[in-house]
Amino acid sequence: MSSSSGVLFGAAVVGAGAAIATGLNEKSIKGAADKLASSVGLKQVPLYKSTRGWAGENGKGVDFETVVRMGLGYDGGLMVPTFFPQVSRSTLESWYGLSFQNLAYEVISLYVPNSQVSPEELRGIINRSYSGFRHEEVTPVIRTGAEGKGPKILELFHGPTFAFKDVALQFLGNLFEHFISRVEGDKITVLGATSGDTGSSAIYGLRGKKGVDVFILFPEGRVSSIQERQMTTVLDENVHCVAVQGTFDDAQAIVKSCFRDIEFRDKVKLAAVNSINWARILAQIVYYFYAYLRIVPKEEKGAMEPISFSVPTGNFGDILAGYYAKRMGLPVDQLVVATNENDILHKFFSKGEYFRPQMVTPTISPSMDICVSSNFERFLYHMNDNDTSKMNEIMKGFEETLKLKASDELLLRCQSQMLSERLTGEEINKTIAENFKTHGYLLDPHSAIGVGAATKLERDGKLHEGVPMVCLACAHWGKFSEAVGAAIGEAKLKELHFPDELEALKTMETRKVILPAVEEKIKDHVLNTI
Numbered sequence: 378m379s380s381s382s383g384v385l386f387g388a389a390v391v392g393a394g395a396a397i398a399t400g401l402n403e404k405s406i407k408g409a410a411d412k413l414a415s416s417v418g419l420k421q422v423p424l425y426k427s428t429r430g431w432a433g434e435n436g437k438g439v440d441f442e443t444v445v446r447m448g449l450g451y452d453g454g455l456m457v458p459t460f461f462p463q464v465s466r467s468t469l470e471s472w473y474g475l476s477f478q479n480l481a482y483e484v485i486s487l488y489v490p491n492s493q494v495s496p497e498e499l500r501g502i503i504n505r506s507y508s509g510f511r512h513e514e515v516t517p518v519i520r521t522g523a524e525g526k527g528p529k530i531l532e533l534f535h536g537p538t539f540a541f542k543d544v545a546l547q548f549l550g551n552l553f554e555h556f557i558s559r560v561e562g563d564k565i566t567v568l569g570a571t572s573g574d575t576g577s578s579a580i581y582g583l584r585g586k587k588g589v590d591v592f593i594l595f596p597e598g599r600v601s602s603i604q605e606r607q608m609t610t611v612l613d614e615n616v617h618c619v620a621v622q623g624t625f626d627d628a629q630a631i632v633k634s635c636f637r638d639i640e641f642r643d644k645v646k647l648a649a650v651n652s653i654n655w656a657r658i659l660a661q662i663v664y665y666f667y668a669y670l671r672i673v674p675k676e677e678k679g680a681m682e683p684i685s686f687s688v689p690t691g692n693f694g695d696i697l698a699g700y701y702a703k704r705m706g707l708p709v710d711q712l713v714v715a716t717n718e719n720d721i722l723h724k725f726f727s728k729g730e731y732f733r734p735q736m737v738t739p740t741i742s743p744s745m746d747i748c749v750s751s752n753f754e755r756f757l758y759h760m761n762d763n764d765t766s767k768m769n770e771i772m773k774g775f776e777e778t779l780k781l782k783a784s785d786e787l788l789l790r791c792q793s794q795m796l797s798e799r800l801t802g803e804e805i806n807k808t809i810a811e812n813f814k815t816h817g818y819l820l821d822p823h824s825a826i827g828v829g830a831a832t833k834l835e836r837d838g839k840l841h842e843g844v845p846m847v848c849l850a851c852a853h854w855g856k857f858s859e860a861v862g863a864a865i866g867e868a869k870l871k872e873l874h875f876p877d878e879l880e881a882l883k884t885m886e887t888r889k890v891i892l893p894a895v896e897e898k899i900k901d902h903v904l905n906t907i
Contacts, residue, residue, distance in 0.1 A: 420487075420491075422441065422462070422487065422488055422489065422490050423438075423458035423459045423460050423461070423462070423488060424437060424438025424439060424440060424458070424459045425438055425439050425440075425441070425443075425444040425456045425457065425458055425459065425655060426438045426439070426450075426456065426457065426459060426765075427450030427451070427452050427453075427454030427455065427456055427457075427765070428450070428454040428455050428456075428457055428754050428755060428757075428758040428765065428768050428772075429450065429452045429453060429454030429765055429768055429769050429772065430452060430454070430765035430766070430768075430769065431450045431451050431452040431454060438459050439456075440490065440493065441488060441489055441490055441493055441494075442493045442556055444456045444655050444656075445549075445552060445553075445556065445654065445655065445656045446553075446556060446565065446648055447648070447649075448636055448647070448648060448649025448651075448653050448654045449633065449636040449637070449649060449653050451639065453633070453636075453637050453772075454754070454765075454768070454772075455653055455751070455752070455754050455755050455758075456653075456655050457655075457755055457758060457759075457763075458488065458655075461701065461704045461705050462487035462488065462705060463705060463706050464484075464487075464666075464705050464706040464707065465706065466681060466706075469666075469670075469681070469706070469707070470675060472666070472670055473670055473675050475670070476514075477507065477514055477515035477516060477663070477664075477667055478500075478503050478504055478507055478515070480663060480666060480667055480670070481503045481507075481548075481660070481663045482496075482499060482500055482503055484662055484663045484666055485499065485503070485548075485659060485660070485663065486499055487705075488659055493556075494552075494555065498555060502548065502551045502552060502555055503548065505551050506547040506548040506550075506551050507544075507547065509536070509537060509547075510535045510536050510543075511535045511536075512532070512535040515535065515544070515667075516531060516532060516533050516535070516544060516664040516667055516668070517531075517532050517535075517671075518530070518531050518532070518667075518668050518671040518672055518847065519532055519818070521812070521816040521817070521818040522815065522816035522817070522818070523816075527812065527815065527816035527818060528812065528816070528818075528828050528831070528846075528848050529672060529845060529846065529847045529848065530818065530824070530828075530847075530848055530849075530850045531664060531668045531686075531847050531848070531849050531850060532850045533664065533849060533850060533851055534821075534850060534851065534852050534853040536578070536581075537578075537581045537878075538574065538577040538578050538581050538607050539852060539853035539855060539856055539876065539878075539879065540574035540577070540578055540744075540851065540852045540853075540856065541574070541661075541695065541849070541850075541851040541852065542574045542575050542578035542579075543578045543581070543582070544660055544661060544663075544664060545578075545652075545656070545657040545658075545659075545660035545661050546575070546578040546579050546581070546582040546583075546650060546657070547578075547581070547582045548582075548656065548660040549579075549582060549650060549654065549656045549657060549660065550579075550581075550582030550583045550586060551582075552656055553565065553567075553583070553586065553589060553648065554586050554587070554589070557586075557587070557588040557589065558587075558588075562588075563588055564588040564589070564590075564646055565588065565589055565590075565646045565647075565648040566589075566590050566591075566592070566645040566646055566647055566648065566903060566907055567579065567583060567589060567590065567591040567592065567647075567648045567649070567650050568592050568594075568632055568635055568636075568647055568648075568649070568903065569591070569592070569593050569594070569632060569649065569650040569651050570593075570594045570595070570625060570628035570629040570631070570632045570651060571593055571594070571595045571600070571608075571625070571628070572595075572596070572599075572600065572625040572691065572692075572743060572744045572745070572746060572747060573595070573600040573601060573604040573743050573744040574604065574744050574851075574852065574856075575593075575650065575651060575652075576593040576594075576595050576600075576604075576607075576608045576618070577604060577607035577608045577611075579591060579593060579650040580593060580607075580608055580611050580616050580618075581607075581611070582650075583615070583616070583650070584611050584613040584615065584616055585613050585615065586615065589615055590615050590617065590906070590907050591615060591616055591617065591650070592617045592619060592899075592902075592903055592906075593608060593616075593617070593618055593619065594619045594620075594621050594628040594631065594632065594899065595608065595618070595619070595620055595621070595625075595628065596620070596621060596623060596624050596625050596627070596628060597620035597621060597622055597623075597891060599624065599625065599737075599739065599743060599746065600743055601743060601856060601857055601859075603855070603856045603857075603858075603879055603882065604743075604744075604856060606882040606883070606885070606887065607882060608889075609887035609888055609889045610882055610885040610886065610887050612886065612888055617890075617902075617906055618888065618889040618890070619889065619890055619891075619892055619899065619902065620889050620890070620891045620892070621891075621892055621893070621894040621899075622891065622892070622893050622894055623893075623894030624736070624737045624746075624748075624894075625737070625746065625747055626737060626747060626748045626749055627894040628894065629651070629747075629749070629751065631894065631895075631896045631899050632649075632651065633653075633751075634896050635647060635896065635899070635900065636649065636653075638900075641900055644904075645903060645904070645907060651692075651751065652692055652693075652694030652697075652751065652752055653751055653752070657694060658694055658697060658698050658701065658752070659698075661694065661695060661698035662698045662699075662701050662702045662705070665686065665698060665699050665702035665707060665709070666702060666707055668684070668686070668847050669684050669707055669708070669709075672684060672845050672847060673708075673845065680708075681708045682708065682844075682845075683708040683709065683710035683844055684708065684709060684710060684844065684845050684846075684847060685709070685710045685711040685712070685713070685840065685841070685844050685845065685846045685847070686699050686709065686711075686712055686713065686846070686847050686848075686849065687713035687715050687827040687828070687830050687831040687834075687846060687847070687848045687849065688712065688713060688714065688715060688827060688849050689715050689716075689742070689745060689823045689824060689826045689827045689849060689851050690714045690715055690716055690722055690745070690750070691716075691719075691744060691745035691746075691747045691750065692747055692750050692751050692752055693722065693750035693751065693752035693753045693755075693756065694751075694752045695849065695851070696712055696714055696795065697752045697755055697756055699712050700712060700756065700759075700794060700795070703794075704759075710841055710844045711795075711796060711840065711841060711844070711846075712794065712795045712796075713795070713796055713797065713798065713827070713830055713831060713834060714726055714795050714796070714797035714798075715797070715798055715799075715800070715826045715827045715829070715830035715831075716745065716797065716798075716799050716800070716826070716830075717740045717742045717745050717746070717799070717800060717801075717802075717805070717826055718738050718740055718799070718800075718801060718802065719734075719737055719738055719740065719745065719746050719747055719748065720799045721733065721734065721747075721748060721749070721750065722750055722753070722797060723797040723798065723799040725753075725781075725783065725791070725797075726791060726792060726795060726796060726797035727797065728788075729782060729783035729784075729785075729787070729788035730780075730781075730782060730783075731753070731775070731780070731781035731782075731783070732779065732780045732781070733748050733749055733775075733779040733780070734748055736748075740802055740822075741802050741805060741806075741822045741857070741860040741863075742805065742822040742823045742825075742826060742857075742860075744823055744851070744852070745823060745826070754768070754772060756791070756794075757771065757791075760787060760790045760791050760794070761787065796834065796839060797830075798829075798830035798831075798833050798834050799830075800825075800826050800829045800830060800833075804829055804833075805822050805825045805826060805829060805864075806860075806863065806864040807829075807864075808820065808825040808826075808828055808829035808832070809822065809825045809861060809864035809865060810864045810865055812825070812828060813864075813865050813869075814865075819854045819861065819865070819873070820850065820854065821850070821851070821852045821853060821854040821856060821857045821860075821861065822857050822860045822861070823851045823852050823857075824848070824849070824850035824851055824852065827848040827849050827850070827851075828848045831846050831848055853876065853879075855875055855876045855879045856879065858870065858875065890902065
């Protein structure tokens with residue numbers, strides 16, 4: 378900080394002190410300090426602490442670069458911001474008409490200190506991240522059907538791997554590169570688990586990056602053929618695909634355990650690409666704001682119109698980003714947790730039972746075939762008033778018994794923020810077929826869960842009348858053409874253009890190793906490879 382900035386920052390502190398003297402409350406004090414700091418070009422950004430209490434060496438929290446590079450907290454908890462920057466009505470109104478890239482800058486910069494990523498550097502990272510997307514809007518909102526009367530679809534699949542995770546992982550890849558490039562010889566080892574889409578998105582975001590080795594674990598035989606080929610056809614020297622002989626939950630448990638092994642973690646400089654990484658969630662917050670600004674007309678007077686979202690939910694990161702957008706001030710009404718037959722989350726929001734099943738049920742929406750949702754811990758933390766002692770007790774009990782039973786009070790608090798619905802395979806197929814026939818829009822099985830859940834809840838009178846509902850489309854139908862063909866008929870499927878990029882994968886060379894779902898085997902492979 379320059380001397381002039383230091384004086385001005387001091388003035389902000391003095392201003393806050395004056396506010397105390399005049400009897401203003403804490404919110405007013407913070408507002409006075411923030412306003413003065415903002416007027417002189419300073420900004421206050423959050424620090425980060427674990428849901429289980431770890432908050433860095435000084436106990437006050439760690440900075441943005443540290444949280445991005447570390448992934449999981451040293452106590453096994455997930456990292457959360459110490460506060461959520463607020464977006465006022467006037468600020469939100471000023472964002473109408475911004476491109477996705479410029480809006481991303483406005484949202485993300487609220488969390489990023491200029492000392493670690495300058496405004497010019499952040500704009501460059503964002504522009505590089507989305508320059509290769511196939512749609513100029515990056516995440517367009519489509520009003521389907523005649524006169525736009527069908528479902529409103531937020532298309533998140535225009536990135537290089539045709540999946541929503543490209544939005545976050547292209548950004549994270551460039552963010553990693555930025556931090557590494559500042560120190561000569563700096564390196565990281567990225568370790569991630571995937572149920573299908575995270576792996577390829579991470580690989581495409583990190584391939585060829587100097588100083589980065591990326592290891593992606595995926596369950597052998599439990600991802601679609603296209604999903605596997607998107608990973609295994611990338612032959613860059615820094616990319617290592619590992620098919621584990623188990624489930625996604627087995628792979629995810631190995632990754633989390635590796636992060637808890639401090640000696641191993643520090644030795645290989647472990648970094649995370651799964652949604653345990655805060656930067657993943659941060660990037661996803663952007664498209665909730667973008668959808669709102671595309672759907673809700675600008676109002677000069679009166680309350681700003683609310684909007685609802687239906688989110689296909691597996692690991693809980695995507696819908697958590699929507700909840701965080703709401704915490705920041707976006708007028709979000711209802712958030713729908715839409716699940717397939719692996720419905721641990723639906724059971725929780727229905728009756729407060731978060732019980733891990735003995736096994737995953739394979740479905741036609743494999744990216745959501747998950748027993749335990751990692752990001753749910755972050756949500757529970759907030760629903761328990763950010764009480765780390767309580768969270769330690771809850772998570773210890775769950776890890777020991779694989780069961781979590783919410784109190785009536787906790788369940789009501791959770792239900793006040795989100796509601797849920799579950800779709801069977803038959804209902805998913807019906808949703809795909811009906812939307813294709815009625816509205817001329819083809820959904821992949823995961824996106825169909827979001828649309829189908831909203832449809833069921835509306836039929837049952839559980840959605841608020843008159844509030845626009847936006848359904849998130851997480852993947853292009855081409856990634857799951859077999860399932861889609863079964864829903865609409867092979868003859869109709871053949872009439873459609875299959876994406877050239879996905880077609881080319883079928884004849885490309887592949888590379889992977891197959892290992893048992895054993896932590897020590899994975900660690901040995903990492904150590905012997907880097």
